[in-house]
Amino acid sequence: MTAEVVPDAGHWYRVESGGAASTVRRAAERLGGQLGIGDNRIAELAIVAAELTSNLVKHAQEGVLLLRPVRSFDAAGVELVAIDSGPGMADLTVSSRDGHSTTGTLGIGLGAITRQASWYDAWSRPGLGTVFVVQVWPQPAVVVPAWAAGLTRPITGEQVSGDGHAVRVAEGRHQVLVCDGLGHGPLANAATEAAIAAFRGAPAAPPAAVVQHLHRAMSHTRGAALSVAELDPAAGVLRYAGLGNIAGTVLGPDGTRRGLVSLPGIAGHQRPVVREYDYPFPSGATLVMQSDGVVDRWRVEDHPGLTGRSPLVIAATLLRDAGVRRDDACVLVARTPA
Template sequence: MGTLIRSQNDVWVRAEDASAIGALRRTAVALAGRRGFGEEDVGRVAVAVSEAASNLVKHAVEGIMLIRPHPELDTAVEVLAVDRGPGMGDVARALRDGYSTTGTLGIGLGGITRMASGYEVHSIPGRGTVLGMYFVAHDSPHPASLASGVTRPIGVESVCGDAFVIAETGDTMTAMLCDGLGHGGAAAQASQQAARIFAEHAETDPTPVALLERIHRGLNHTRGGAVAVARVDRAAGKASFAGLGNVSAWIVHQDGRQGMVSVPGIAGHQARTLRQYEYTVPPHGVVVLHSDGLSERWDITTYPGLVTRLPSVIAATLLRDAGTRRDDACVVALRPGV
């Protein structure tokens, strides 16, 4: 049995005033305790999260933070700190202890990253910064950092109608994203049903189109939705894809992106003949799936170095810049080459 990575009920917390710092620290400490962290490791998490949240409050534009169990490893904690500016022109310089800047995460960035078990930063002047970091207890394994995703519900909803699951087996990664029709509880019911079906059959169904067909049949008593299934063979550098409805799928590299083709319809209700397409994934390429809660008008060439970052940092950056508040949103990133 391989590894299953599932979407969570991601709760993004605004970090725009000092009261958020303590709340974020307490959330991180409680989660680390539930993950089995000892006192010293919990202390590392508390200090790093407090410092990152403080910098968002002091220096960020629209700073938000996500604290959650690491999607690839249930003994680890993941933290994403995201803002819309002012960004940093020289991240390496900002990582040096004692360096001070008015840019987001400039003060204390070196200390923050030193306390984390792993981290990556992507920053563009004028557009903002995304810091992704994870924490593991002393002598615990580290996550593979091959695949991740993030979700965000529409407006003030507490439940996201989009969901994803990623199955990893050997050199193969298979991802499913479902955008439940509409939003709220009924949309979430459809997407969670798709996730259950996928998780049960990801290892036994031979192809993405077979999985898609099974999900299509299994959503007939729900509101339905748009569904995409992508399977990446890391050793061969190949991707197989089958989609139904309005889920965007891309093979992304530093010089641009290639779209993958879905057929029109609504999973669970109406569909033309389902089809599967084969693609080549270039070295250092990334497979990205996202719901229509994100605009397709993002240009990877305007994000220098982003395709080399952690999948969670890629997903969070695209959610920040292409996401719309008028719909639930979900982004999945698979990084087959390491």
């Protein structure tokens, strides 16, 4: 199975009671059936969904779960992202062992999740909550963590988000996009979907040329702020071009933090000035891109060990801690491709 996983937007659930947990489990089973992962895997997926939601009900504060499909070129699976602001765990390895419990139960929840999962990752610290991500694919599956991953969440009261992200490899160019359609709701979502479709079909060109291509393709929409980044591991360079208020940050392996330049403008409107900038991007560096629905005051040092986790876990943690409810929000994280 290829390592290139392209997720759909999925659906967020607030998990605060057993009723919500049942809703998530049934939705996961339906999605598994739609994707054709097989009856045995659907049964195992149901166990994963039940245990994740049970943990949110028993232990979490403000527990939410994202359910979405993940697709490679030749298969599809189901991804669950459980996020909470609860008490957290000092040692996830210990907490995942059968028999370990903090509530007097049998303590088989996390162990059952890891046994059924095709791939999983997590981050937790006492007082800082927990993020747990799980993928369930048809068997047999060898899943390699994606080099880039993102999450979006709509503004409170909306069913769709005007923010979005995409990842592609075009003739060896590893590129990512974050887009923020103007406003909220269906029209903002339509602008972002147009940008994503154009990005996936764009010529294999440097980021500035890709941004120009998106600008031309979005003239029928209300427009968007967007940025495109390209990771070049051979050169140890990140190439970046952006219009509007998408924030980009490079976290160096030595703990440094560097902001990236995005020029004023709206893709799809007027005649924007597009420039491309190069930044050092050594092995071990991390790229974070975010819409303005995520405040820029997060500090990675407030999350010990987080940069050692997968891009998806990093993105989910930052969305939880820095995302605002009064706006659509998107975070994408990328690392040097293996």
